[in-house]
Amino acid sequence: MTRQQPVYLYCVVDRAPELKETEGLADNLYFVCNNGLYAVASKVEEEEFGQEGLKRNMADFEWVKAKASMHERIIELVMADIDVIPFKFGTLFNTDASLKAMLEPYGQEFKTILRKLANKQEWGVKIYCHPERLKANLGNDDSEILKIEDEIKSSSAGKSYFLKKKKDEMIEKTLNEKINECGRESFELLKELSFEARINRLLPRQVTEREDEMVLNSAFLIDKDEVGDFQNMVDALKMHYEVKGFLIDCTGPWPPYNFCGLSSGKGQNE
């Protein structure tokens, strides 16, 4: 008897998508339909994606990178034709019947989400900052820091020690203010041009493998007609902030991973 292969779910759509591609990505894809909804899925190997295999493989970063990229590419392939509800990596079912059984209770909610997503795109904006570069720019336009620098020059050794300490504290405080201001202003201005907006956890440097620090990680759901305005705003923010030591990174369009929360509150990994 052949063992049953797990069923991997990528996304849910409301008609059979036309998949145009040449890389063989879609070769194993098929649809499980229920009541006007189509789950885009593929059969995967039990050894790789079964309970034990998955546990083992999730510890292998190379495997995760490859499979996560595949997950993304397949959803993008579907998204090229139709609005999608993207599922989280590793959403697996025992059989087609169990996948179909999931579509039944969630069906109305999926349809509501798809209506919300119609004619919209998700874009991501991450802002990074190089604290040292930002610091180097601070003194020049902060009158209080300039004032204390003058005082240090004309003070005795003992007094200048305390003044220097005070200056460092002042710089630290101003630095935080500048970072918050950049994050808040950028987010608020972009949010105004969006249907929905979301702030996500910052990723530490060990994950980003960058020298600078992430100071904003945000996602926006934008009406397709507003994308141009949104990008113009990103450019304006870049003009304003990048000379000050920030870097603004805008990517998209993405599958709407951030905007498909189920009302039960369990639809999104919070």
Add this chain to the structure above:
Amino acid sequence: MNSVVVKSKEITLLEVLDRVLDKGVVISGDMVISVADVDLIYLGLKVLLSSVETIEKLRGSPFVGPMQEAR
């Protein structure tokens, strides 16, 4: 044309992982094999992600927007 970054593979591996592993619809229930377990192991990436809160604390007054992710 404006200068908004067009997706390139180099930039977006991080972006892909940030979304695919952490966002997207999660279904819980008997029919799903093991998403909950996967949540916990996450190749140590989860451990790294949880250190973010520490970074925010170090920075003093973290930026808290109206949409700040509830954690």
